Amino acid sequence: MKIYVCCKQVPDVAMTIQIKDGKFISEGMNYVLNAYDASCVEEALVLKEKYGAEVTLVLIGDEAGKEALRKGLAMGADNAFHISDPALNNLGSQAAAKVLQAFFKGRDFDFILTGKQAQDSDMGLAGGILSGLLNLPYVTNAVGLDVQDKMIVVKRQGDEGVEVLHMPMPSLITCSNDMNDPRIPSLKGIMASKKKPMEQVSLTDLGLSADEVLKESQKSSLKSFGLPPARKAGAKIEGDAQTLVATLMEKLTKEAKVL
Amino acid sequence: MNKIVSALGKFSLLLPGMPGFEAFERDVVLKLTPEAVLRPHTKMELLEIVKICQKEKIPYTATACRTSVTGASVSDRGILISLEKLNRVLTRPEPHRYGMSVQAEAGIMLKDFQKAVEDKGYFYPPDPTSWEEIQLGGSVATNATGENSYHYGSSRNYILGLEYIDKNGNLVWLERNLNPLNLPKQKNLAGYSLELEPLDLLIGSEGTLGIITEIKALLLPKPNAFLSLMLFVKNETEALRLAQRLDQHKQSLHLICLEYMDEPATQFIKKRSSRFFVPQGCSSLYIKTETPEGKTVEEFEDEFLQLVCELYSQSISMSPELIDHSILAKDYLELLEFRRMRHHVPATINEISVVNQKTGGGKVSSDWWVPIEHLVEHFAWMREEIKKLNLPSAIFGHIGNGHPHVNIMPKTAEEKQASIEFTKKCMLRAASLGGGVCGEHGLGKIKTWALPLQWDQVSIDKMKSVKAEWDPEGLAAPGNIFV
Numbered sequence: 001m002k003i004y005v006c007c008k009q010v011p012d013v014a015m016t017i018q019i020k021d022g023k024f025i026s027e028g029m030n031y032v033l034n035a036y037d038a039s040c041v042e043e044a045l046v047l048k049e050k051y052g053a054e055v056t057l058v059l060i061g062d063e064a065g066k067e068a069l070r071k072g073l074a075m076g077a078d079n080a081f082h083i084s085d086p087a088l089n090n091l092g093s094q095a096a097a098k099v100l101q102a103f104f105k106g107r108d109f110d111f112i113l114t115g116k117q118a119q120d121s122d123m124g125l126a127g128g129i130l131s132g133l134l135n136l137p138y139v140t141n142a143v144g145l146d147v148q149d150k151m152i153v154v155k156r157q158g159d160e161g162v163e164v165l166h167m168p169m170p171s172l173i174t175c176s177n178d179m180n181d182p183r184i185p186s187l188k189g190i191m192a193s194k195k196k197p198m199e200q201v202s203l204t205d206l207g208l209s210a211d212e213v214l215k216e217s218q219k220s221s222l223k224s225f226g227l228p229p230a231r232k233a234g235a236k237i238e239g240d241a242q243t244l245v246a247t248l249m250e251k252l253t254k255e256a257k258v259l
Numbered sequence: 260m261n262k263i264v265s266a267l268g269k270f271s272l273l274l275p276g277m278p279g280f281e282a283f284e285r286d287v288v289l290k291l292t293p294e295a296v297l298r299p300h301t302k303m304e305l306l307e308i309v310k311i312c313q314k315e316k317i318p319y320t321a322t323a324c325r326t327s328v329t330g331a332s333v334s335d336r337g338i339l340i341s342l343e344k345l346n347r348v349l350t351r352p353e354p355h356r357y358g359m360s361v362q363a364e365a366g367i368m369l370k371d372f373q374k375a376v377e378d379k380g381y382f383y384p385p386d387p388t389s390w391e392e393i394q395l396g397g398s399v400a401t402n403a404t405g406e407n408s409y410h411y412g413s414s415r416n417y418i419l420g421l422e423y424i425d426k427n428g429n430l431v432w433l434e435r436n437l438n439p440l441n442l443p444k445q446k447n448l449a450g451y452s453l454e455l456e457p458l459d460l461l462i463g464s465e466g467t468l469g470i471i472t473e474i475k476a477l478l479l480p481k482p483n484a485f486l487s488l489m490l491f492v493k494n495e496t497e498a499l500r501l502a503q504r505l506d507q508h509k510q511s512l513h514l515i516c517l518e519y520m521d522e523p524a525t526q527f528i529k530k531r532s533s534r535f536f537v538p539q540g541c542s543s544l545y546i547k548t549e550t551p552e553g554k555t556v557e558e559f560e561d562e563f564l565q566l567v568c569e570l571y572s573q574s575i576s577m578s579p580e581l582i583d584h585s586i587l588a589k590d591y592l593e594l595l596e597f598r599r600m601r602h603h604v605p606a607t608i609n610e611i612s613v614v615n616q617k618t619g620g621g622k623v624s625s626d627w628w629v630p631i632e633h634l635v636e637h638f639a640w641m642r643e644e645i646k647k648l649n650l651p652s653a654i655f656g657h658i659g660n661g662h663p664h665v666n667i668m669p670k671t672a673e674e675k676q677a678s679i680e681f682t683k684k685c686m687l688r689a690a691s692l693g694g695g696v697c698g699e700h701g702l703g704k705i706k707t708w709a710l711p712l713q714w715d716q717v718s719i720d721k722m723k724s725v726k727a728e729w730d731p732e733g734l735a736a737p738g739n740i741f742v
């Protein structure tokens with residue numbers, strides 16, 4: 001089996017996000033593998049261990065992206081493609097899908113996994129658009145994967161519960177981070193990852209021009225960043241149980257008007 | 260009781276039986292019922308309460324979040340005063356001759372305080388395992404330490420000034436003269452720090468010298484990225500030797516934390532971990548390093564791993580498969596996983612203890628430390644003693660500070676008594692090697708007997724005279740530290 005995992009590098013969620021004049025300040029940020037993509041890598045590796053597979057990572061990004069790829073390789077992926085070009089900075093979902101479409105052109109694979117969204121923008125669009133461009137069957141929000149009789153068995157979290165779908169190969173599946181707990185790389189994995197192939201791919205290699213990418217990028221653009229408004233301080237009610245209930249009832253009926 | 264109601268009745272009193280009172284009756288080890296709990300809204304209200312207590316001779320104990328494991332924060336004598344409502348950061352980070360400083364009220368939660376300074380681009384290092392559930396004031400009154408104390412030292416190293424309420428009910432500000440970063444970065448000795456500055460008496464005083472109201476803390480610039488490595492090692496002697504070698508290379512490895520888990524403790528994490536493989540039958544070291552200025556994480560990672568592997572392979576009996584299984588955490592979620600994993604060890608021991616309590620046993624934990632050069636020899640002696648005890652044990656903790664938490668898990672009352680005797684022997688020997696009998700938890704009410712294990716009578720008398728001078732009526736946190 002040949003499994004491709006599309007990855008993205010995102011700022012480490014632990015760090016304080018700083019925004020100035022509507023722009024995200026990237027200096028001093030650490031970039032890590034998007035948690036949803038880490039779950040994709042983990043699931044692909046489990047399938048590899050079960051049935052045998054080649055797990056390939058693809059990432060569009062600058063130098064910081066290499067570290068995210070290295071992480072996936074250290075977890076156990078076999079090889080990686082790093083698509084990098086000055087024209088590819090701050091890509092929108094549409095443009096990213098277009099670049100990936102060019103990358104997958106003529107490639108042989110059984111399925112593509114992507115995170116259901118990225119932790120930075122939380123858009124959740126690239127996977128869907130890519131499946132459209134590649135004309136592939138598509139499932140979102142997978143929480144479990146297996147392979148049976150040349151079909152991919154996908155458990156997806158739907159609104160009403162978990163749905164089980166049998167998908168043909170090739171397909172594109174976007175994965176939830178509820179699917180698994182991604183492994184933490186061992187020292188052996190880390191050392192091995194430094195020797196694993198990571199191929200650099202430019203826009204020219206993909207037969208795309210900077211203008212084409214720009215045009216796609218403009219279809220949707222991010223106007224500005226802002227921090228969520230600070231939450232208003234809550235009201236604290238004190239007293240014995242009777243006073244508490246009475247005050248709460250009053251607030252719920254008169255102020256919040258929910259009762 | 261009547262005396263308290265008549266003296267303090269104008270404040271809102273939380274009395275036994277009222278909703279919310281129960282939470283003030285327990286810390287982690289003791290249940291003691293105070294006559295009333297007061298939760299002043301302002302510093303002036305607090306001051307008034309303390310003045311009345313002093314006039315009426317009502318004992319008062321400051322209480323923060325009651326995570327003390329010594330009974331220090333609960334009392335059945337007089338009242339408890341909770342600082343929970345005095346929880347504001349009072350200043351912006353400001354330049355100070357020793358760096359940047361910030362002032363806050365003592366009742367602020369440590370995690371809120373740390374987040375507030377982090378949002379301004381700074382870092383307040385003290386990191387006890389209980390950091391999410393304690394107050395800044397509680398951490399200062401116990402001189403709390405954590406896994407990063409190996410590099411950063413204890414709370415004391417970050418205190419520039421303190422305000423407290425003195426024996427006459429006055430607010431007194433104590434400013435530090437010396438640079439706190441130059442003070443020894445060692446774990447606690449029991450009792451008061453007699454050799455340093457006046458505010459050092461209050462740090463670690465467990466509420467016995469008065470209530471701390473405000474704290475001026477020293478801030479550091481935010482550190483660079485961390486890397487954490489869990490190294491599996493065949494046996495204890497090898498692990499301790501490796502710890503000593505890592506310690507010798509502390510500077511070039513930029514180590515900030517050096518922790519040990521013996522075989523039983525390491526196997527506890529095996530049961531919990533789905534994210535990495537824990538080999539059978541081994542012990543482990545857990546180290547953390549901070550990327551130095553001017554280097555990228557990747558550049559430093561290569562250098563760091565190379566040196567660690569070299570140190571690891573310097574011992575012939577180290578098995579290469581084990582180093583292969585060692586795991587490296589780099590991003591927030593992985594680092595958090597490591598932290599939780601470590602937290603899982605005491606949690607498991609507590610679960611075993613609860614089961615053992617049903618048959619009269621429980622757990623007997625110790626908090627002694629020795630200078631690291633004595634570690635291997637002290638451990639060898641201790642293992643012989645544990646063999647004689649013939650009881651299950653698990654050891655984990657701050658090996659870089661020579662400070663392991665040794666837990667014996669007796670099933671019966673008789674076994675428990677033997678475990679206590681064993682622990683006393685360890686403490687006495689640790690003190691004689693230049694270490695301490697309680698590295699981080701203090702004496703509180705349940706370990707007052709340990710003071711003479713640490714100090715001679717002359718020193719204890721000096722501490723008693725400090726207490727008599729600062730709190731002549733013995734009203735502040737009675738029962739803590741001294742019998």
Ligand SMILES: Cc1cc2nc3c(=O)[nH]c(=O)nc-3n(C[C@H](O)[C@H](O)[C@H](O)COP(=O)(O)OP(=O)(O)OC[C@H]3O[C@@H](n4cnc5c(N)ncnc54)[C@H](O)[C@@H]3O)c2cc1C
Binds near residue numbers: 287320332
């Ligand atoms: C799971 C767990 C892990 C722990 N890990 C660590 C650890 O890694 N390192 C460590 O050092 N400790 C540790 N502890 C012990 C404990 O959390 C610390 O001692 C902590 O600093 C106590 O903070 P607190 O807010 O709960 O204070 P409390 O327990 O409420 O009070 C502790 C002492 O401080 C006094 N006090 C509180 N506030 C004031 C004030 N404003 N003025 C004067 N005196 C005051 C009290 O009278 C009492 O004597 C741990 C405890 C638990 C339960």
